[in-house]
Amino acid sequence: MSLQIPWLDDDPGAPFPAPGRMPGLPDGLLAVGGDLSPTRLLNAYRQGIFPWYSEGQPILWWSPDPRTVFRTDGVRLSSRFRRSLRRSGWVARADTAFDGIIERCARIPRRGQAGTWITAEMQAAYLHLHRLGHAHSVEVYASDAEDAPLVGGIYGVAVGRMFFGESMFSAASGGSTAALAALAGWLRDRCWPLVDAQVESPHLLFLGAARMxxxxxxxxxxxxxxxxxxxxxxxxxxxxxPLRTLGT
Structure with a gap:
């Protein structure tokens, strides 16, 4: 008998299936369908579940094993990058350009990917979460001037004292790393211990992420x-x- 992956019903408050490995399915794939309403999304993140799918697919919900996680006191910056930050005029701010961050994350080319999972539907859903105060961005600007360009950024969802990272981008070398480090340091100072990075990559592991x-x-x-x-x-x-403070 073939295994049928669970389909979510129309009730956005309905429970998700318990995470577990399903034979014959990609690791971490948990359920299909439903919607991207704030109720459903926040319910998913509280249970360590997130949506990840491509244009033309139904909504796919994931809880991978292992998970890739940063400790907020564990982001690693190379000595070379620290030196460059000490000489830079870069600054970080939060929630000043969420729409720009998610749009840049959606369209920036990524090695090994032909398209993006940040579909128009996804962008609209997270912009709604942002307007409700649940989704946040950290922006890195080239200087503290009002018209300074973005050089990097990161966005994700905050639930309680847990930040679930979704995506980040660089318009200049190190822009996304600086955004991640600024976010992690700010959260660390407020006793938020973890940042979820979802699925591992060599770059995330290099920056200090760990498999959990x-x-x-x-x-x-x-x-x-x-x-x-x-x-x-x-x-x-x-x-x-001022991101020169990260270089100390």
């Missing part, structure tokens, strides 16, 4: 997603961070 067994990841995030942190923009609290 799914069961341990789900145990780790369970108390974090229940922390009573209200949604809302981070712009004012984040302020403007």
């Amino acid at each position: 067994p799914r069961e341990r990841f789900l145990e780790a995030i369970a108390p974090l997603v229940e922390a009573p942190v209200p949604p809302g923009p981070w712009t004012q609290e984040f302020g403007t961070i």
